[in-house]
Amino acid sequence: MDSVDLNVLRSVLAWRRAGQRVVLYSVVQTWGSAPRPPGAMLALRGDGVVIGSVSGGCIEDDLIARLQDGRLPEDGPPVQLVTYGVTRDEAARFGLPCGGTLRLTEERVGDPAWVAELLARCEAHEIVARELDLTTGEVTLSGASKTDTLTFDGERLRAIYGPRWRLLLIGAGQLSRYVAEMARLLDFEVLICDPRKEFVYGWEEQHGRFVPGMPDEAVLNIQTDERTAIVALTHDPRLDDMALLTALNSRAFYIGALGSRVNSQKRRENLATLGLAPQAIERLHGPIGLHIGSHTPAEIALSLMAEIVAIKNGVDLLQKKPLQATVS
Known part of the structure; x- marks a missing residue:
């Protein structure tokens, strides 16, 4: 429902x-x-x-x-x-x-x-x-x-x-604020994990709830299920990949990570060297979002949420970004 x-x-x-x-x-x-x-x-x-x-x-x-x-x-x-x-x-x-x-x-x-x-x-x-x-x-x-x-x-x-759809954001930077606002308007429960205290300032309660701990701990602690989406947005592989290693073996319906085509390929190779199975790596969305020519943080957030909602609703991703597109 x-x-x-x-x-x-x-x-x-x-x-x-x-x-x-x-x-x-x-x-x-x-x-x-x-x-x-x-x-x-x-x-x-x-x-x-x-x-x-x-x-x-x-x-x-x-x-x-x-x-x-x-x-x-x-x-x-x-x-x-x-x-x-x-x-x-x-x-x-x-x-x-x-x-x-x-x-x-x-x-x-x-x-x-x-x-x-x-x-x-x-x-x-x-x-x-x-x-x-x-x-x-x-x-x-x-x-x-x-x-x-x-x-x-x-x-x-x-x-x-059923329970509300949830979105766990890894990273509390500028892009996460736009994503959180759009997700909230779409009636997602927004969760944020960012162990970097410098990025926590300025977040208000209505943007979402912070989950303490490191990213991999957050994925486990929220009891990720089929109504949960997880997106890594820090641009720091030490944090993003930590979350992805756990998330890609979870039941989350969407798992994505910010990055260009080149960086996304490097991330997949790194995840493989860390022991993640090929079928798990195939679940990763990267570059994230639908192809709408997005450049600004707000446009990237719109592109991302459109993709998440499409997958939630069982819609084929006809407007997925072509391989040459980049998101940075």
Whole structure:
């Protein structure tokens, strides 16, 4: 699932603990063109406040109107299905393109214990399946794998929730600051490791969390998993290669290192002499980033994050830098 939707559940938990009425909407099916994919979530508070999104905006307006005009009574069924866009007129009314249709579960949230448990398990970097029985409203949680997807058979909804994507930056220099800011806007959890105290000055808390120790220790200490990207940006092989030796044998989905084509080749040769297996070295992205003609730190950061997001989303890297390109 999109980690942005975890913020919806955090609000659901806070609102219910404060005694607020909460209705949770989840996209379960779409036909044709739809603004949001299955699994997208929106929470509606008893006073009409919303968080999250299930469309481009028009459906959200109607959901609020359902609450305000009495179509959403408190004593209604625990879960029901709501469908938008069945007719061409309704699709046009709700801004669904090309006659698109989407179906939502409308779930009255009672005891929020399952929300708290789900969030805690995601914080522990578990992947969790939530099963919702549409007849009773009962929710059960179980472990899931990264290959699991949302399923819906009309009676039970099984949705998959995972931890936030993470980005570990080796080095706290100027380029890392641009990368951290862009990654944060893309909802990555940003971690930074740099044992050089001279580079720590000026970092603010919102840029990310510092991981103490040497780079190889940091890779191990964060318990690197399939939702973690690691990028070495110090330009110092004593630090970068230290991180890469550990990272390239980890489960990280992306591992990259700053450097020109020539320097990247030298790094690969050095890693081989240090005993790293060829299949591990092949995982290294270097030069980093997509080919957008980047020169400034901000452009290089954009190029890097575009590549990381493309790999995260399973997109082929058609714009990968050609061999003659350099990044310095």
